[in-house]
Amino acid sequence: MQNIAHIRKDYSKATLDISSVETNPVTQFETWLNEAIKSEVPEPNAMNLATVNEQGRPTSRIVLLKGIENKKFQFYTNYQSKKGRELDNNATCALTFFWPELERQVRIEGVAERVDALRSEAYFQSRPRGSQIGAWSSPQSSIIKNREILEERVAQMETKFTGLDKLPKPNQWGGFEVTPVYFEFWQGRSSRLHDRIEYMFVDGEWKINRLAP
Numbered sequence: 001m002q003n004i005a006h007i008r009k010d011y012s013k014a015t016l017d018i019s020s021v022e023t024n025p026v027t028q029f030e031t032w033l034n035e036a037i038k039s040e041v042p043e044p045n046a047m048n049l050a051t052v053n054e055q056g057r058p059t060s061r062i063v064l065l066k067g068i069e070n071k072k073f074q075f076y077t078n079y080q081s082k083k084g085r086e087l088d089n090n091a092t093c094a095l096t097f098f099w100p101e102l103e104r105q106v107r108i109e110g111v112a113e114r115v116d117a118l119r120s121e122a123y124f125q126s127r128p129r130g131s132q133i134g135a136w137s138s139p140q141s142s143i144i145k146n147r148e149i150l151e152e153r154v155a156q157m158e159t160k161f162t163g164l165d166k167l168p169k170p171n172q173w174g175g176f177e178v179t180p181v182y183f184e185f186w187q188g189r190s191s192r193l194h195d196r197i198e199y200m201f202v203d204g205e206w207k208i209n210r211l212a213p
Helices: 025-038 081-090 117-126 129-137 146-160
Strands: 045-050 058-064 066-071 072-078 090-097 102-112 174-188 195-202 205-211
Touching: 025 066, 025 090, 025 102, 025 174, 045 081, 072 081, 072 117, 072 146, 081 205, 117 129, 117 174, 129 146
Parallel strands: none
Antiparallel strands: 045 058, 045 090, 066 072, 072 174, 090 102, 102 174, 174 195, 195 205
């Protein structure tokens, strides 16, 4: 194995100054996300979602941001999955976006709540039919004996929903939206003297600070 302690990369693509950022962090985030999309960064909406399990330990995984509405960050999942159960039990969570091609990272902390069923169904039915079948077929996060069990369930759902392009939404499937209370924008800089700007929601407004790298 290569000695990873000696892997080095110097960052020099851009700067981030407190005088030039937006007053609202969601607007600043949308600017950076749009730049990531225009730069054709792979999976620009991929984010690490961190939750807290029943033992009080942090757990995390990569999910996809599917929208920002009313300044809230939306994603969809199976409510019976580990992340779904964890968010129902403890709504505090964190999101992290990393766009290495732009030498940028955004950290977000907030509180999640379920998206209403009508909006969840509208999004569910906008997905490819195969994804709809998959949501019906997979008991997400449950232990299964082998992949053949999934393939059998897919075949059963294909038969059950023959002729339908838009399937009804499973009761256990839907969205969460995260109301942010904290942001940190990170721009890589040379010699590890990175630019870091934080936004904290205090007394009904966003306070902006520069952080030491």
